[in-house]
Amino acid sequence: MTGTVRPSTADDFDAALKGSPGGDTPLSRLRLIRWSDFSLVPVILVLMLIGFIVSPVFLTSDNLISVVQQSSELSLLVLGQALILICGRMDLSLESTIGIAPVVAMWLVLPPDGGRFAGLGLLPGWSAIPLCLLAGLAVGAVNGFLMLKLRVNGFIATLGMLTMLRGLHIGITEGKSITDVPESFRYLGKSEWFGVPAAVWICLVLFAVGGAALAWLRHGRALYAIGGNPEAARAAGIRVDRVTWTVLAIGGLLAAFAGILYTGHYGAVAATQGDGWIFQVFAAAVIGGISLKGGRGTLFGALTGVLTLQLVVNVMTLGGVPALWNQFLNGAIIIVALVISRFASGEKQD
Amino acid sequence: MDAQAPPPAVQAEGVVKRFGPTVALDGVKLTVRPGESHALVGRNGAGKSTLVGVLTGLHRADAGTVTFGGEPAPAFGDTAAWQSKVACVYQKSMVVPDLTVAENLFLNRFDENARRISWGKLRRRAEQLLAAYGVQVDPNTRARDLAVEQRQFVEIARALSFGARLIVLDEPTAQLDARGIARLFEKLRELQSRGVAFLFISHHLQEVYELCTAVTVYRDARHVLTAPVDEVAKEDLVAAMTGEKAAGATAWHAAGGTAPDPSAEPVLSTERLSLAGRFEPLDLQVRPGEVLGLAGAAASGNTAVGEVLAGMRKAGGGTVRVRGRAVRAGSVPDALAAGIGYIPEDRHDQGLVPERSVAENATLTVADQLGPWGTVLPSRTREFARGMIASLDIKTQGPEQPVSGLSGGNQQKVVVARALARDPSVLVAVRPTAGVDVKSKDSLLGVVRRVADAGNAAVVVSDELDDLRVCDRVLALFHGRVVAAFDSGWTDGELVAAMEGVGERE
Numbered sequence: 023m024t025g026t027v028r029p030s031t032a033d034d035f036d037a038a039l040k041g042s043p044g045g046d047t048p049l050s051r052l053r054l055i056r057w058s059d060f061s062l063v064p065v066i067l068v069l070m071l072i073g074f075i076v077s078p079v080f081l082t083s084d085n086l087i088s089v090v091q092q093s094s095e096l097s098l099l100v101l102g103q104a105l106i107l108i109c110g111r112m113d114l115s116l117e118s119t120i121g122i123a124p125v126v127a128m129w130l131v132l133p134p135d136g137g138r139f140a141g142l143g144l145l146p147g148w149s150a151i152p153l154c155l156l157a158g159l160a161v162g163a164v165n166g167f168l169m170l171k172l173r174v175n176g177f178i179a180t181l182g183m184l185t186m187l188r189g190l191h192i193g194i195t196e197g198k199s200i201t202d203v204p205e206s207f208r209y210l211g212k213s214e215w216f217g218v219p220a221a222v223w224i225c226l227v228l229f230a231v232g233g234a235a236l237a238w239l240r241h242g243r244a245l246y247a248i249g250g251n252p253e254a255a256r257a258a259g260i261r262v263d264r265v266t267w268t269v270l271a272i273g274g275l276l277a278a279f280a281g282i283l284y285t286g287h288y289g290a291v292a293a294t295q296g297d298g299w300i301f302q303v304f305a306a307a308v309i310g311g312i313s314l315k316g317g318r319g320t321l322f323g324a325l326t327g328v329l330t331l332q333l334v335v336n337v338m339t340l341g342g343v344p345a346l347w348n349q350f351l352n353g354a355i356i357i358v359a360l361v362i363s364r365f366a367s368g369e370k371q372d
Numbered sequence: 373m374d375a376q377a378p379p380p381a382v383q384a385e386g387v388v389k390r391f392g393p394t395v396a397l398d399g400v401k402l403t404v405r406p407g408e409s410h411a412l413v414g415r416n417g418a419g420k421s422t423l424v425g426v427l428t429g430l431h432r433a434d435a436g437t438v439t440f441g442g443e444p445a446p447a448f449g450d451t452a453a454w455q456s457k458v459a460c461v462y463q464k465s466m467v468v469p470d471l472t473v474a475e476n477l478f479l480n481r482f483d484e485n486a487r488r489i490s491w492g493k494l495r496r497r498a499e500q501l502l503a504a505y506g507v508q509v510d511p512n513t514r515a516r517d518l519a520v521e522q523r524q525f526v527e528i529a530r531a532l533s534f535g536a537r538l539i540v541l542d543e544p545t546a547q548l549d550a551r552g553i554a555r556l557f558e559k560l561r562e563l564q565s566r567g568v569a570f571l572f573i574s575h576h577l578q579e580v581y582e583l584c585t586a587v588t589v590y591r592d593a594r595h596v597l598t599a600p601v602d603e604v605a606k607e608d609l610v611a612a613m614t615g616e617k618a619a620g621a622t623a624w625h626a627a628g629g630t631a632p633d634p635s636a637e638p639v640l641s642t643e644r645l646s647l648a649g650r651f652e653p654l655d656l657q658v659r660p661g662e663v664l665g666l667a668g669a670a671a672s673g674n675t676a677v678g679e680v681l682a683g684m685r686k687a688g689g690g691t692v693r694v695r696g697r698a699v700r701a702g703s704v705p706d707a708l709a710a711g712i713g714y715i716p717e718d719r720h721d722q723g724l725v726p727e728r729s730v731a732e733n734a735t736l737t738v739a740d741q742l743g744p745w746g747t748v749l750p751s752r753t754r755e756f757a758r759g760m761i762a763s764l765d766i767k768t769q770g771p772e773q774p775v776s777g778l779s780g781g782n783q784q785k786v787v788v789a790r791a792l793a794r795d796p797s798v799l800v801a802v803r804p805t806a807g808v809d810v811k812s813k814d815s816l817l818g819v820v821r822r823v824a825d826a827g828n829a830a831v832v833v834s835d836e837l838d839d840l841r842v843c844d845r846v847l848a849l850f851h852g853r854v855v856a857a858f859d860s861g862w863t864d865g866e867l868v869a870a871m872e873g874v875g876e877r878e
Contacts, residue, residue, distance in 0.1 A: 240739035240748045247736055250725035257684060257722040258736035258790060259708040317727055 102273035110316025118187035123278035158278020211286020249316025379442030381569035387436035429454035459531030474498035645690035665843030682714035683707035713796030731757035731771035781812025
């Protein structure tokens with residue numbers, strides 16, 4: 023890293039630096055900001071207004087905190103998926119990773135007797151979190167191996183991984199919930215910092231870190247180049263496969279971390295933990311302006327996508343929609359949200 | 373028209389075709405008589421493929437008339453009617469590879485009267501059809517297992533079974549070896565004797581003389597010449613294709629006489645560099661201040677050389693050295709580190725990330741120099757991009773504008789900016805002026821010249837004569853071999869002749 027930049031036409035370049043070329047003032051930069059990334063902000067405001075009209079409970083801090091608390095695990099999956107989608111891939115297995123990673127960690131940590139779930143007791147209790155994260159990393163890395171080394175179809179490979187890991191989860195737990203959650207999990211899932219659940223803070227920090235990496239790190243920026251045109255990225259010297267592999271591994275890691283928060287919050291791992299989430303993950307990402315073809319979208323947009331979905335569900339619950347109709351409405355909401363965001367941003371979704 | 377002479381198989385008069393502001397065909401004419409093999413030649417962009425599109429009903433002509441056998445051409449969009457008049461055998465296969473020959477022959481017209489497909493009957497009909505034209509292919513073979521010329525025979529037989537009496541052959545020999553070509557020509561002559569007319573499009577003038585009876589030359593969307601083949605000498609044909617351009621020397625033209633010092637250490641050298649099926653072992657030496665041209669048509673292997681130098685492809689053998697430093701084969705990052713800047717052939721394929729900004733595209737190769745600890749500082753990126761925008765005169769609203777909003781010439785300048793960003797010792801430019809206007813062309817080639825004048829080396833890979841004018845030395849490639857070498861004093865004719873492989877198979 024030289025820290026200096028010298029194009030070959032250095033004379034013209036230096037000359038150009040001294041004079042300030044017109045048309046590049048901060049104001050003109052403002053014109054080129056993609057407003058579509060913010061298109062969901064008014065939608066969220068409208069939803070809050072509707073929520074306020076529907077129920078006076080809506081605007082209480084308890085309710086709003088519970089909305090963001092419930093968004094936190096989903097949003098971590100969306101964060102992982104958003105990064106993967108930006109570099110032009112997809113990983114369906116995230117929804118199984120959120121369940122299997124904590125299960126594997128607990129299986130290795132919990133004692134073989136004493137609790138309702140017989141673990142192996144191979145490793146000490148403090149290693150539960152590192153083990154869980156490692157398991158997620160491993161799933162992502164295997165996905166990367168399948169897609170990038172063996173060059174198999176990523177959609178089907180991760181679909182297979184989704185099913186396989188769900189089966190492994192049920193096999194290990196014998197289909198039962200595990201309630202002997204390690205203390206470290208419980209702490210992250212349950213404790214509050216400054217009156218707001220720790221999980222929410224952690225999510226915000228991770229989104230901020232992710233957003234900063236995409237904006238200001240060269241490997242972060244490389245994701246857009248890879249997703250936008252992998253051949254051009256390769257011609258520019260970006261190690262396309264290596265970066266993609268790293269992103270897939272990070273996706274698994276984030277899913278595992280979401281698993282820790284979720285398990286800690288509810289104090290148990292159900293056999294169905296994460297089941298069916300992947301649909302919401304994709305929906306939130308696309309509603310938030312991430313292109314399924316890669317190369318386009320921001321993490322801020324993805325976050326607004328998650329919040330929009332969760333707010334609609336919350337408003338409906340407060341409105342007293344019968345539970346039996348939830349599934350129907352869930353699907354309908356996603357389609358409506360998709361249509362709204364399509365026209366709010368004015369961009370084709372693909 | 374007197375009663376004896378049959379009407380021409382096809383006659384086109386005053387055909388005009390525009391694509392937006394570009395005139396692809398400017399009042400051209402063409403006449404092919406029954407039983408004639410008519411060659412249509414011209415340089416890239418002369419309008420050959422557009423004419424084929426008009427003749428086969430793919431494009432609607434803006435003006436002019438087309439008649440087949442004296443009758444006016446079918447209405448635009450009436451595919452069945454066009455099929456009964458004319459068919460084109462493209463370079464790209466138009467058969468379904470996983471279906472059998474019989475199915476391909478009768479695709480979507482298995483049997484109008486029967487409800488279900490009778491496979492036995494289909495096979496027999498296919499056998500009859502193939503036998504009628506003397507094509508020895510088993511109708512049960514899958515199309516993908518056929519040799520290239522067999523596949524072409526099947527396509528010709530299919531076209532003839534529709535009733536077409538004019539077959540357009542678009543570069544039919546590009547993927548054939550010498551024996552395949554011989555078999556193809558034999559079959560074509562046989563069909564010709566039965567009254568089938570061929571329009572033969574080829575870059576290989578030698579083949580035109582072997583097969584065809586008449587030749588038509590287009591240049592820059594205009595008709596230049598039509599004559600019997602035996603009445604045109606090869607030199608005249610080449611002259612007609614290139615035109616007698618009174619090319620005034622511009623600033624970036626290679627200055628003849630000031631040959632680079634042969635004793636100087638070469639900046640770029642290759643030793644036995646090869647890639648199986650693309651080009652044969654190649655020893656190159658490019659000295660400081662020198663621009664080397666690698667001329668060659670589409671299948672000559674010259675683009676592959678460029679891609680190997682840039683690390684986009686892994687060489688089959690041999691080494692590349694930049695100022696004595698060996699470059700790891702097939703590694704773009706190592707090529708960049710060694711000082712090789714790369715302007716890829718197609719800016720849409722390998723050059724640009726269309727949705728990202730000018731600044732981002734221009735700094736893709738220098739992302740490691742724009743801030744400490746792997747960061748990319750937006751201020752430095754903008755600053756760098758502004759320098760590039762000014763020095764290359766890129767017309768843009770600002771560094772933040774998505775590169776897809778720029779004109780072709782300015783997009784290409786962004787690609788060049790990316791290649792120059794690392795201050796390369798060697799600039800490898802593949803068709804650097806493809807699809808850009810004259811003014812951008814001047815400034816792009818000027819950049820290539822400046823890079824060399826600063827004591828570096830440049831390699832220009834192209835089949836465009838204007839691109840090659842910047843070179844101090846030009847090597848012409850044909851079928852992966854260097855067939856000729858020129859100093860800067862070459863004439864258009866001799867270089868085109870070398871690229872087209874004239875004299876190759878004599």
